[in-house]
Amino acid sequence: MIAVLQVEVRKLNGSLALLLAVLAPALPGLLAALSLISTDRAPQWESILTGFVLPIWSLFLLPMVVAAFTTLVGQIEYRARGWDHLLALPIARWQLFLAKAVVVLAASAMMTLLVLLFAWVGASIGGAIGGHTPLGTLPWARLARTVLLLLAGSTMLVVIQLWTALRFASFVMPLVVGIGGTLVAMAVAMTRTDQAAWFPWVLPLKILSAPNPVPFALFGGIGGLVLLAIMVTDLSRHSFR
Template sequence: MIAMLHVEIRKLNGSLALLLAILAPALPGFLAALSLISTDRAPQWGSIFTGFVLPIWSFFLLPMVVAAFTTLVGQIEYRARGWDHLLALPIARWRLFLAKAIVVLAVSAMMTMLVLLFTWVGALIGGAISGYTPLGTLPWAKLGRTVSLLLAGTTMLIVIQLWAALRFASFVMPLVVGIGGTLVAMAVAMTRTDQAGWFPWVLPLKILTAPDPAHYAMLGGIGGLILLIVMIGDLSRHDFR
């Protein structure tokens, strides 16, 4: 399994998928810098992360970036008929798809970590330009808990996107899934309904706004693991020709 993980990571080297995974998390940091440059008072560090950046990232940017990232990962194999070589190897199919899923989940977690880093850098730069450096200390405990819940809660969303990207040769289907899911989440947010808390694209919003977000994170995590097993079983039987 270690060797297969290494191979999957090497496939990302020099790819558009890796470029997206590095550059996309910089956008919240850029927005944080712009916010500090245009402000007329110094904000608290906590409000920058938990009140501004994480909601934007988890509710809108993360689902869209994951949709694009998984699509690019899937296209790596579909270009030049890569599945023909990969599935001809004397390796159990389920191990191949599990390795892909582990790498995608790990990169998705890395992107959220990069968001925190770029936000910190962007806020410092913006504060230095405007003269309003953020006040207080970084809320490490709150950030750690929130990010941990987000990583668990977005598992189901990521698995669905990866499933669509690997199942269909066309890049259109996973993008439609991602855009459609995000639009539904936006509709839920605007109507403020409580009837769609189970929807994978709504879970990040619930994790950030609900009084008790732990069960939403558990729903996304456990649901994601169940879907991962189903996905691996389906793809192992799928004819990629």
């Protein structure tokens, strides 16, 4: 299994998927830098990270980047009929698909951590240029808890996107799913309704805004693991032609 994981990681080297995973998390940091350059007062670190950067990431950028990333991962195999070679190897099919899921989930976690890193760098640079260095200390404990809950809650979203990207040869399907889910989440955010609180694309937003985010994180995490088992079973029986 470790060898299969290593192969999946090597497949990302030099691909657009890896480039996307590194560059996309820098966008909230860029916005934080621009906002500090143009502001007339110094904000608190906590308001920058938990009140500005993470909401932008969880509501819009995370689902869109995951949709694009999983699409690129799926197209690695569909280009030049890579499935024919991959599935002919003397390796259990479930290991192949589980390895892809582990790599994608790990990449999603890495991107969320990079968001915080780039936000810290961007806010520091923007504050230095604008003369409004952020006040207070970094809320490490709250950030760690929020990130862990966010990663757990987004598991279902990531698995659905990966399942769609691997199940369909066309890159259109996973992108449509990602765009549609993101639009629903944005509609929920704008209307502030609770009718779609358990929708996979809404869970990251609820984790940041709900008084008690733990149930949403547990639902996304446990539901994601259940869907992962179903995905591996389904793809193991699927004919990639």
